[in-house]
Amino acid sequence: MKISQWMEQSGVVFGTSGARGLADNMSDMVCFAYTMGYLQHLATIGEFSPHTMVAVAGDLRPSTPRIMGACIAAIKYMGGEPVFCGFVPSPTLCHYAFSLRIPSLMVTGSHIPADRNGIKFNRAQGEFLKDDELAMRDQNIELPEEMFNVNGKLIKPVAFPPVTNIIPSFIARYRDFFGADALSGLCLGVYQHSAVGRDVLTDIVEALGGEAIPLGRSKNFVAVDTEAVRPEDVSLANQWAAQGKFDAILTTDGDSDRPLLADKHGNWLRGDILGILAARFLQAASVTTPISSNTALEKSEFARHTQRTRIGSPFVVAEMMKAAAAGIVPAVGYEANGGFLLGTNVTFEERTLSALPTRDSVLPMICALVAARREQHGLAGLVENLPPRFTQSDRLADMPTERSLSHLALLQENPDESLENLGFSKICGLLAHIDKTDGIRMTFRNSDIVHLRPSGNAPELRIYVETSSPERTEELLRIGMKILEKWRNPSTEKQFLTS
Secondary structure: OEHHHHHHHHOOEEOOOOEEEEHHHOOHHHHHHHHHHHHHHHHHOOOOOOOOEEEEEEOOOOOHHHHHHHHHHHHHHOOOEEEEOOOOOHHHHHHHHHHHOOOEEEEOOOOOOOOEEEEEEEOOOOEOOHHHHHHHHOOEOOOOHHHEOOOOOEOOOOOOOOOOOOHHHHHHHHHHHHOOOOOOOOEEEEEEEOOOOHHHHHHHHHHOOOEEEEEEEOOOOOOOOOOOOOHHHHHHHHHHHOOOOOOEEEEEOOOOOOEEEEOOOOOEEOHHHHHHHHHHHOOOOEEEEEOOOOOHHHHHOOOOEEEEEOOOHHHHHHHHHHHHHOOOOOEEEEOOOOOEEEOOOEEEOOEEEOOEEEEEOHHHHHHHHHHHHHHOOHHHHHHHOOOOOEEEEEEEOOOOHHHHHHHHHHHHHOHHHHHHHHOHHHHHOOEEEEEOOOOEEEEEOOOOEEEEEEOOOOOOEEEEEEEOOHHHHHHHHHHHHHHHHHHOOHHHOOOHHHO
16 A cells, blocks of 8 residues: 555645654554655665664654654664664754764654654655655555554564664764854753753753753643744743843754744744844855745845745755755755754854754754854844844644635635735735745735745644734734634635625
8 A cells, every 4th residue: 555545544644844643643553654655765766775774763752652663663674774863853863864874764743732743754864855755655565464453553562772872963063163162151041841852952052151051841741832932931931031040041842953042031032033143143145944934034135045935844955955056055944933954064263064954943043142142232132133024923723724725715716805804904905915835925015914824734724924013913913813713613614705
């Protein structure tokens, strides 16, 4: 049976970053089959054969160890040699595997709730791109059914290899580039919650000379979303900032490939703002980012080449590497969720940082902190000096993707009339432009932007707004969420245009 059929039957499908689904649907048999399909595809392009090492790591979700076991069993069945890297950040795994030019996979659901999980596949020297996903879907799997019981569970327990410690070289990556005193004099709170990189991030801060104070460590999995920040996390940052001792507060999502950084006042920086600060610090010549990112990038005019893509790191990687191949270097990319990608080597003050073309949560936070320390303006000062464009986003949870697409199709058929009926025209005025790169992104003549898009990882409808002031952005997001709440009700699916 082909992987595409497995996906249809299991509900575990490719999103913007790997295969995701309910943990209960990710049975041992399903994960075993997906790993077989992944390795079969790599074999066709010369990146896997018997005895090839395949690195495996995972996040701290309750379902992760079981899923890792199924993946390791599949690697062994296919004749590969699994390298168990333990519970480490996704970029740490990639840094190790890319350096050895070996495949790797990360068991993680990133920021989504703990009842869900996923598998992020990587090629030997880069992320699994959309062409790879299509090829993997077409792989036909002959499963060793004798290895599973009637419930799809492995009959025999899986023997995990000893843990290979890949953390020291990852820490050295940043210490060697930025220097052992790069964060000297800074007191930084590290919001640890259940992020798999919570201790690694603390160690990196200390390796760069900063004082790291752990905060909010949790035994249970906490679904911290770096793009749609929870009210609880806003409140926590304000409480910690009120103590008056932190220069900034750092954290990441579940698999620690996406950053979230707050200034000394407890204000979380948007990931696309953090991306601008990091790209500018690295003196990037080319910057690639999704269509949803803040337009202050172009208005800042520090990069001679910028390009916009669909949302998802595979799209950013693909276009970023085109820029690198064209010699527009340094070439970087970032996402609105904060994930930062380094497409080429960067040399700064006679130190070179090697390329890492996958989401990295550490690099953008350190760049921003070092820049703030050197310019003595603090993070807040750096942000205030950017062009005045302000973005916010939110999500309508438990919104089936099919229903979201139905509503967006109706909106797209007659946008002017739809926006009038929905109330956007009264608030934003006349429509100037629609971009269909990913979802529907509407730019109004007054420069307000409203972008609607179904999530690629969960049954959610995302809304992104951008305006020229924080107050207006907050108001527009609030109005947009009220409209989306109406869409949740199936009875309004065909009637909302005339409501």
